[in-house]
Amino acid sequence: MNDLELAWRMERACRNAWPAPRSLWLDGWVLNLAGSLGRRINSVNALGPAPGPVAALVPVAERFYASHGQPAIFRVTDLIGQGLDQRLDDAGYTTEGRTLTLHAAIAARTMDAAVTITPEPDAAWLMAMSRLQDQSPDTALAYHRIVRSIAAPSGFAAFREDGQYCALAYGTVSEGLLCLESVVTDAAWRRRGAAARLIRSLMGWGASQGAAAVCLQVMADNVAGQALYRSLGMGEPVYRYHYRRQPGER
Template identity: 40%
Template sequence: MEGRVEQLAWMAEEACMNAWPAPRQVLAGGWLLRAAGGPTRRTNSVNPLRGARDEPGRTIASCEAIYAGLGRPAIFRIPALAPDMDAPLARLGYGADGESRTLFRDLAGLPAQADPAVELRPAPGAAWLAARAERDGGEPQAARAFLGMTEALVLPRAFAALRHEGGIVAIAYAVLDRSLVVIESVATPEPLRGRGHARRVVGALMRWAHGQGAAGACLQVVAENPAANALYAALGFSTELYRYHYRQRDIP
């Protein structure tokens, strides 16, 4: 990648990390080690930063030691923007999985009409968090880690909930980072999917961000999730900026 495309890709990479912060992190020679607890690998992995980075061989050993001290496995996130670690980790027996896409859409021409049924708040309420916990299967550790992440958010944000017949039928949240808005945690209970609920909350968040000055929107989605990829294509996320995957020793 070169020029403006690469700049946009790195801007999206940084914005996505800011939209899902880790309460604990370590900077190590151009690498960012994140440690949030819970099951989410994005906030419990080693990530490359823009610019010069230390040689991977020495970095891998120091990262392994740090995560071992936390009682966690060393997980490395490999974006196509900076694949330095990929080959050295493969030689060490680290398997790869979790391929994900980083998608972008321009917000120019976004319809301005608000959706009165979508509630936007600067922080997640108890009902919003309960809906998110349901998506994670009610796992307490995941719920605690997610709450800690939301409390660590610094940038402008909005949490969206679509209610119907007294209950929440879709949630998502957005974080505004410079001219980009990041869309996160889009969820609809399985029996209610396919009814346009997720499109409405994402649309409301994009309109909120556009009103705050955002020029574009980005998000990250698992490559092997056809329903989610179809949803985001329908919402105008037609540009793929880059992909990433994870490497970890216990992946075949």
């Protein structure tokens, strides 16, 4: 398997792990719509290495998002060439959210006694995630709906000490990959190894579900996160992406 094939498997696995509640499929592109849950599931994404022409795509996307009261946002990976970026440059779109997509083989199956993993998020897990991510009530409700809609085999993990939730994450398995999402640590437990222990346990769980490797997406300016993932074997990114936002829209 070459890097491009791996990259598109990772794209699909990440999409399965964080599915948009509403989507419009259009000539090799998908226009995702999710309201208050960030750019990734509120943006236009390519579905493969040769999506349809961008000249027709941009005005359609702008009308689609405007009809839902949102700016047009395009998620531009380095897997599809520079045509979309050039078209958006000409239209005055701004650039934001540079992100790395990481990958590593799962070398061992580790389960930590302080980590629990369940196939569904219970109310306590969801409340802890809302607290650690500082979600508003509307965002928390939308988050709950999305994670409960995931179709891929899923593991919702919690690292706890004395009954307190110290670190949380979940993973899903598809395309032979464990995709990690929503990795978050209580401020009091940062740099104390809780997240690493949590992720190692999720990797062990993923291996038990048939995953041979792990992948995730991390912001390019998240230095602490990248250091954590390097310690777990995820080094150079397989590919990168960024977002382009419609001018004059925030």
